[in-house]
Amino acid sequence: MIKYVFRRILQMIPVFIGVTVLLFILRAPGVLPGDPVRMITGERPISDALREQIIKKHALDQPLHKQYYIYVTNLLKGDLGESYQRRTSVVDIFADKFPNTLRLALAAIVIEIIVGIAAGIISAVRQYSFSDVFVTLSTSVLVSVPVFWLGMLLQIFFGIRLKEWTGGAVFLPMSQMSSSQFPDWVHLILPAITLASVSTAYVARIMRSQMLEAMGQDYIRTAEAKGLTRRAVIFRHALKNALIPVVTFVGIDFGVMMSGAILTETVFSWPGVGREIFLAVGQRDWPVVMGGVIIIVVIVMIINLLVDLSYAVLDPRIRYGGAQE
Amino acid sequence: MLSVRYRKVLALLLSLALVMSMAAISGCTPDDGEPAEEPTDDIQMGGTFKFYISQPAFIDPVNLQESEGTQVGQAVFDSLVTFDPLTSEVKPAAAESWESNDDATVWTFRLVPGAKFHNGREVTAQDFKYAWERICNPDNESEISYHLSAVKGYDEMQAGEATELEGVTVVDDTTLEVTLSYAFADFEYVVGHPALAPVPQEEVEADPAAFGKMPIGNGPFKMSEPWADDQYVKVEKFDEYYGQEPYIDGIDFMILADQDTAYLEFQAGNMDFVQIPTGQIQATIDEYGESPDGYTSNPGEQTILGTEQAVYFILLNNTDEVLQDAEVRKAFSLAIDRQAICDTIFEGTRIPASGIVPEGIVGFQEGGFEYSKYDPEAAKEVLAEAGYPEGEGLPVIKLEYNTGSGHEDILQLVQNDLKAIGIESELAGMEWAQYLDKLDAKEYQSGRLGWIADYPIMDNFLYPLFKTGSGDNYSAYTNPEVDAMLEEARKTVDDDERVELYQEIEKKIGEDAPLIPVMYYRHTRVASDRVMDGIFSPNGLFHFESVWLKQ
Numbered sequence: 001m002i003k004y005v006f007r008r009i010l011q012m013i014p015v016f017i018g019v020t021v022l023l024f025i026l027r028a029p030g031v032l033p034g035d036p037v038r039m040i041t042g043e044r045p046i047s048d049a050l051r052e053q054i055i056k057k058h059a060l061d062q063p064l065h066k067q068y069y070i071y072v073t074n075l076l077k078g079d080l081g082e083s084y085q086r087r088t089s090v091v092d093i094f095a096d097k098f099p100n101t102l103r104l105a106l107a108a109i110v111i112e113i114i115v116g117i118a119a120g121i122i123s124a125v126r127q128y129s130f131s132d133v134f135v136t137l138s139t140s141v142l143v144s145v146p147v148f149w150l151g152m153l154l155q156i157f158f159g160i161r162l163k164e165w166t167g168g169a170v171f172l173p174m175s176q177m178s179s180s181q182f183p184d185w186v187h188l189i190l191p192a193i194t195l196a197s198v199s200t201a202y203v204a205r206i207m208r209s210q211m212l213e214a215m216g217q218d219y220i221r222t223a224e225a226k227g228l229t230r231r232a233v234i235f236r237h238a239l240k241n242a243l244i245p246v247v248t249f250v251g252i253d254f255g256v257m258m259s260g261a262i263l264t265e266t267v268f269s270w271p272g273v274g275r276e277i278f279l280a281v282g283q284r285d286w287p288v289v290m291g292g293v294i295i296i297v298v299i300v301m302i303i304n305l306l307v308d309l310s311y312a313v314l315d316p317r318i319r320y321g322g323a324q325e
Numbered sequence: 326m327l328s329v330r331y332r333k334v335l336a337l338l339l340s341l342a343l344v345m346s347m348a349a350i351s352g353c354t355p356d357d358g359e360p361a362e363e364p365t366d367d368i369q370m371g372g373t374f375k376f377y378i379s380q381p382a383f384i385d386p387v388n389l390q391e392s393e394g395t396q397v398g399q400a401v402f403d404s405l406v407t408f409d410p411l412t413s414e415v416k417p418a419a420a421e422s423w424e425s426n427d428d429a430t431v432w433t434f435r436l437v438p439g440a441k442f443h444n445g446r447e448v449t450a451q452d453f454k455y456a457w458e459r460i461c462n463p464d465n466e467s468e469i470s471y472h473l474s475a476v477k478g479y480d481e482m483q484a485g486e487a488t489e490l491e492g493v494t495v496v497d498d499t500t501l502e503v504t505l506s507y508a509f510a511d512f513e514y515v516v517g518h519p520a521l522a523p524v525p526q527e528e529v530e531a532d533p534a535a536f537g538k539m540p541i542g543n544g545p546f547k548m549s550e551p552w553a554d555d556q557y558v559k560v561e562k563f564d565e566y567y568g569q570e571p572y573i574d575g576i577d578f579m580i581l582a583d584q585d586t587a588y589l590e591f592q593a594g595n596m597d598f599v600q601i602p603t604g605q606i607q608a609t610i611d612e613y614g615e616s617p618d619g620y621t622s623n624p625g626e627q628t629i630l631g632t633e634q635a636v637y638f639i640l641l642n643n644t645d646e647v648l649q650d651a652e653v654r655k656a657f658s659l660a661i662d663r664q665a666i667c668d669t670i671f672e673g674t675r676i677p678a679s680g681i682v683p684e685g686i687v688g689f690q691e692g693g694f695e696y697s698k699y700d701p702e703a704a705k706e707v708l709a710e711a712g713y714p715e716g717e718g719l720p721v722i723k724l725e726y727n728t729g730s731g732h733e734d735i736l737q738l739v740q741n742d743l744k745a746i747g748i749e750s751e752l753a754g755m756e757w758a759q760y761l762d763k764l765d766a767k768e769y770q771s772g773r774l775g776w777i778a779d780y781p782i783m784d785n786f787l788y789p790l791f792k793t794g795s796g797d798n799y800s801a802y803t804n805p806e807v808d809a810m811l812e813e814a815r816k817t818v819d820d821d822e823r824v825e826l827y828q829e830i831e832k833k834i835g836e837d838a839p840l841i842p843v844m845y846y847r848h849t850r851v852a853s854d855r856v857m858d859g860i861f862s863p864n865g866l867f868h869f870e871s872v873w874l875k876q
Contacts (some may be wrong), residue, residue: 047480088534265584
């Protein structure tokens, strides 16, 4: 097991190099339009003398491999450079934003797991019942609703209409800073529901189909024949086996959420990493783009590793490492 | 118990109801606003103004550049002069008086004695010198150093050959003398830019990053806490302010990512001043009433739609084989139905431009560009006289633009207008960065651009855009007569004479139709019903000194 983890960590190195090299090639002159000096000094014309100084300062006159070497050396020292646009340290920018993204992603994942799995189990266990039809239909609706639209609907309903109907007594904050009378976690409710919506629907559907498949297996019949309670059959036997694809999905989804949810973050003005990187791409703020992508790559790789390791816990047949693999 | 079939139908209906209720929520219309109320004379003190901004780039004057940061900057800092929020005339601020020599090359500013920074130290002339040199220092990579390009020694500092601005002399604590490298009679307007405010050297140097997050200024409001990135900037009244005490206790600049969300917050009563989202202009006017002058907001007259100091135009490359012919450019200009563009695309929130200098600028004149009007018949005649009857013999004109900001919609209408007089054209969209590179290199045929005033003076539209060799002269227009007149105007110290000269210059340039003004921008803002006498200036800055909040 330890050997396996170690090997997986070693495998991260070429992935990491691949990503950084790719990003560097993208910013090479001529690959994407836009003059980097202009990104730094703005749209107004500048003198040649100033231009030269800026090129020197940012090592833009060095060959690409040398720039890469400088970048990686700094990176290993924990320095991701400085934003072209805002002149602040990239590490500081993301140190500000990642906790927000993490909070939102965790809240969304919790909703996704609890609601998605519960709905999936209920509709599988009571196939073709009222609840099954309701789950199947409402997940179809949720999957096809654009996230930003759902977000705005929730804002209008819980932020404005509810406030009107209750004379200002009951409502939810529509953006992170809108109403300081609420404790912090309340601000999470609407964005977390919005972010979780589509994934929850998927989890419910995967869960439903997996459960249905598991319930038809021989070992379930055996368990039932042994005289186990229905509850024990569902939770101890069927669920555990049906969970693996769900865990895979949730794990990947968590990685995606950690890289930022641009639409949700925008609608709810949530200061997360997605928007930061999105804006930086538009402004060709390379240090921010590179730094952000590198941090995300590392996080996603770690999450993937954890997901793989969790399979071993869920399914005793899966063992990592050594000759058994 | 219901039968299985009924339960399925019920589930289906419930799901349907879910979809319908979603649609219903979005379709609801809010209650009518309060009826118009007469502004009262009993001004109430106190209250925190909640002002929507999007994420600023900088709030430190060293790089105060875009509208959002400047909004904060002008509350925290005072420059030498300021502008009247309605007439844009220059007024004293940190300087109580000033004068120039006869040819406007040497300017002397006398500071208000005893004015203090928010850290309690008195503001001196040295603080201006330090702040300006900080902007010009190439290490700071300021995007706005060009404001000071008229000051003697600017080029040397930018080139890294000098560490001080030769032209800025501290005569004594309250006297600042500025020598320019050329005559510039409008320089008093330049120093009114919020970026040219003084900064306390000791605070900047103690921790530059901290200063960037929580600048210490000399303005009516001081920072309450450091700028919370992507969340808010909070300022409060500065008790030792030298000028008139503001009525409000403070301002929360709420940073929201999305103007739709900001507008929802406004409707829920959580915001005092926001941008109106596209498509909501008429609904906002109906509900909140329109400001009579377009700038001042009071209850029931809350929608602000006054002209901004900005203009949108079609760029023509005057060195292009076809477009170097002024007659073709004139035909081009006469062909464009500006009113249709304003009405169909902008819900009437922009107005057709009749010149390059927009309303709200001192010296604005109607019809500054002779050919900036819609007259397709005249356009056809001019085109025929130029040797291209019905557009015959003209190649397809390439209209280039930067994608993603709605320019395509505008240019499609332009394309149709051109077609109507026989000029064929094709659109070519690209990234902003790439587009700018092409404009710079003059490797384009025709394009588009918006120009926003830094200072409310005609020079700001005429000199950079039309002077031979100016870096902003993207149309590569060159006219020795106009060049001489522009120089002459900068030397003309008498205000009325100078404005007259600039008006003449605008007309003169307009006769050549080097580019095609299309429309002037207008504000699209709305204030809450507790905002009293709130003025949103033509320059896009809110006048926090005069506003008060009904408690």
